[in-house]
Amino acid sequence: MTASLNARNLVAALVVAGLLLLPLYTSISGNVFALTLFTRIVIFALAAVSLNLIMGYGGMMSFGHAAYLGIGGYAVGILAHEGIGSGFVQWPVALAVSALFALVIGALSLRTRGVYFIMITLAFAQMAYYVASGLARYGGDDGLTIYKRSDFGGLVNLSSRVQFYYLCLACLLGGIYLIWRIVNSRFGLVVQGLRSNEARMQAIGFPPSRYRLVCFVIAGTMCGLAGALLANNTDFVSPAVMYWTRSGDLMVMVILGGMGSLFGPMIGAIVYLLLEELLSQVTEYWALIMGPLLLLIVLFGRGGIFGLLGRLRRG
Amino acid sequence: MLLVVEQFLNGLQFGLLLFLLAAGLTLVFGIMDFVNLAHGSLYMMGAYFAATFVAWTGNFILGVMLALGATLLLGIVLEFVALRHLYGRDHLDHVLATFGLILFFNDAVRLIWGPAGLALPLPAWLTVPIAILPGVYYPAYRLAIIVVALAVALMLYVVVMRTRIGMLIRAGASNREMIGALGINIKLLYTLVFGLGAALAGLAGLMQAPILTVQIGMGENILILAFVIIVIGGIGSIRGAFLAAIFVGMIDTLGRAFLPDLLRQILSSATASTAAPALSSMLIYLLMAMVLVVRPEGLFPASRR
Numbered sequence: 001m002t003a004s005l006n007a008r009n010l011v012a013a014l015v016v017a018g019l020l021l022l023p024l025y026t027s028i029s030g031n032v033f034a035l036t037l038f039t040r041i042v043i044f045a046l047a048a049v050s051l052n053l054i055m056g057y058g059g060m061m062s063f064g065h066a067a068y069l070g071i072g073g074y075a076v077g078i079l080a081h082e083g084i085g086s087g088f089v090q091w092p093v094a095l096a097v098s099a100l101f102a103l104v105i106g107a108l109s110l111r112t113r114g115v116y117f118i119m120i121t122l123a124f125a126q127m128a129y130y131v132a133s134g135l136a137r138y139g140g141d142d143g144l145t146i147y148k149r150s151d152f153g154g155l156v157n158l159s160s161r162v163q164f165y166y167l168c169l170a171c172l173l174g175g176i177y178l179i180w181r182i183v184n185s186r187f188g189l190v191v192q193g194l195r196s197n198e199a200r201m202q203a204i205g206f207p208p209s210r211y212r213l214v215c216f217v218i219a220g221t222m223c224g225l226a227g228a229l230l231a232n233n234t235d236f237v238s239p240a241v242m243y244w245t246r247s248g249d250l251m252v253m254v255i256l257g258g259m260g261s262l263f264g265p266m267i268g269a270i271v272y273l274l275l276e277e278l279l280s281q282v283t284e285y286w287a288l289i290m291g292p293l294l295l296l297i298v299l300f301g302r303g304g305i306f307g308l309l310g311r312l313r314r315g
Numbered sequence: 316m317l318l319v320v321e322q323f324l325n326g327l328q329f330g331l332l333l334f335l336l337a338a339g340l341t342l343v344f345g346i347m348d349f350v351n352l353a354h355g356s357l358y359m360m361g362a363y364f365a366a367t368f369v370a371w372t373g374n375f376i377l378g379v380m381l382a383l384g385a386t387l388l389l390g391i392v393l394e395f396v397a398l399r400h401l402y403g404r405d406h407l408d409h410v411l412a413t414f415g416l417i418l419f420f421n422d423a424v425r426l427i428w429g430p431a432g433l434a435l436p437l438p439a440w441l442t443v444p445i446a447i448l449p450g451v452y453y454p455a456y457r458l459a460i461i462v463v464a465l466a467v468a469l470m471l472y473v474v475v476m477r478t479r480i481g482m483l484i485r486a487g488a489s490n491r492e493m494i495g496a497l498g499i500n501i502k503l504l505y506t507l508v509f510g511l512g513a514a515l516a517g518l519a520g521l522m523q524a525p526i527l528t529v530q531i532g533m534g535e536n537i538l539i540l541a542f543v544i545i546v547i548g549g550i551g552s553i554r555g556a557f558l559a560a561i562f563v564g565m566i567d568t569l570g571r572a573f574l575p576d577l578l579r580q581i582l583s584s585a586t587a588s589t590a591a592p593a594l595s596s597m598l599i600y601l602l603m604a605m606v607l608v609v610r611p612e613g614l615f616p617a618s619r620r
Contacts, residue, residue, distance in 0.1 A: 123603045
């Protein structure tokens with residue numbers, strides 16, 4: 001796969017360069033808010049990128065992806081609450097619990113197809129939401145405040161805005177790189193083949209469920225990492241991060257950017273959250289514009305932003 | 316004993332209400348193959364319309380009738396302007412578009428009616444308790460909900476199974492090209508079905524309104540429950556939706572009523588009072604997960620198709 005200079009790659013490269021240089025801009029202009037905003041955006045971009053792996057490449061429409069944001073976040077929050085502040089413990093636990101959750105619900109959900117799959121993933125995420133609201137010891141509905149961010153010794157200081165931003169960005173770019181490797185590997189090709197034609201893939205000897213399940217677990221684990229980052233970013237975790245509208249947000253980001261494209265979901269997350277931010281500065285009723293905008297995108301802009309860029313090139 | 320009867324009736328009442336919501340959803344889903352997340356917004360709009368019209372006319376029945384008409388009209392307009400262009404598209408497109416509509420409706424309501432909730436006061440004749448058994452009293456309004464919902468369910472059955480329109484609807488569900496080729500205006504039929512679904516959702520919303528407050532986002536939790544119901548019952552099956560709705564209504568209500576006491580037997584009182592509501596909410600999703608694993612098509616799959 002050689003990268004050629006087309007509209008898509010150009011935009012992706014410019015966006016990545018912009019993200020890399022952002023702290024330079026904020027330190028010169030003193031606009032600290034932009035850095036906080038973009039830290040959040042980068043974290044959600046990681047979540048969207050992970051969702052894209054199963055949705056875009058695997059054809060598995062999960063409507064419960066926000067559950068991992070909560071699971072990763074609660075793993076960090078609960079350990080911190082119990083006095084285990086080391087990130088070397090917190091983060092692996094966050095990843096492991098997310099992977100385990102994905103393994104269990106994936107094994108059950110993947111028995112269904114289509115709209116039933118959408119609904120069962122939604123149901124499992126709602127279950128996770130209610131479990132979190134029932135955790136009386138860890139704040140229940142009100143959520144859990146994290147008094148100290150994950151401690152990584154002298155390696156990286158999460159309390160430093162710039163260092164934390166670069167850590168999040170590194171996770172995002174690492175995630176995209178991983179997905180690029182997966183998609184172009186034999187495993188990734190099988191998963192994409194299953195999306196296109198399951199019967200044929202089965203006929204040439206690939207067990208569909210096993211491949212899908214592994215893909216599902218990878219995506220869930222990656223989103224669990226985003227959850228751990230998010231909890232550190234807000235110093236807080238509550239059941240609300242797992243609510244079904246949050247899963248909807250993630251889906252919107254993926255579709256808006258372009259499902260099944262490498263950089264599309266990242267761009268989708270940036271555009272969606274920036275739009276939300278800008279519109280809410282203009283008017284308190286930002287969703288009044290955002291809602292119909294989504295409808296218009298669905299009606300007229302098939303393939304998302306990356307799809308549009310692709311068509312631009314062809315002319 | 317008294318408590319058991321009362322909670323049982325509450326469960327039945329909530330289940331019937333859920334059925335009204337789920338019926339519209341499953342009709343639209345089964346016939347147009349359309350996933351409508353904004354169904355909960357129509358439920359909310361029904362409640363807001365009712366609160367407004369009742370206050371405006373000063374008459375409960377008249378206000379409710381106007382609200383029903385308004386929700387029906389809203390559904391038809393929505394279908395005509397936007398949603399009909401999405402039939403035949405991917406389910407994901409439906410999810411995204413109607414997710415946008417939820418955002419829109421929530422903020423539109425906030426703009427028009429303000430962020431604070433509204434109350435829909437009942438007329439005096441609906442607030443008296445009625446003796447259903449000697450010594451067992453039950454609020455008249457909740458009984459009225461049960462009666463109205465049962466009547467609507469019966470009417471729905473008659474319309475779908477016994478009338479010409481219902482025949483066309485069923486025919487449209489099994490083969491839309493064929494029914495179009497036979498000279499039936501399938502687009503009009505779809506608009507009607509969507510309007511009917513919207514009116515049912517509005518009815519559920521306005522009937523629930525006097526019990527809970529009318530507020531933004533009221534349709535979202537209950538929408539998920541309605542989806543759970545149509546998945547358990549089998550998508551497109553009204554009979555399945557009916558049975559599943561009663562079942563879910565019962566589990567939810569009885570779980571909320573009796574789980575805290577049950578849990579207090581094993582857990583400390585404080586832990587039990589937070590864990591119980593969470594557990595009873597979870598029960599329903601657990602049930603759905605089990606049904607999907609054992610019978611992925613739902614308990615009563617629509618035999619047509």
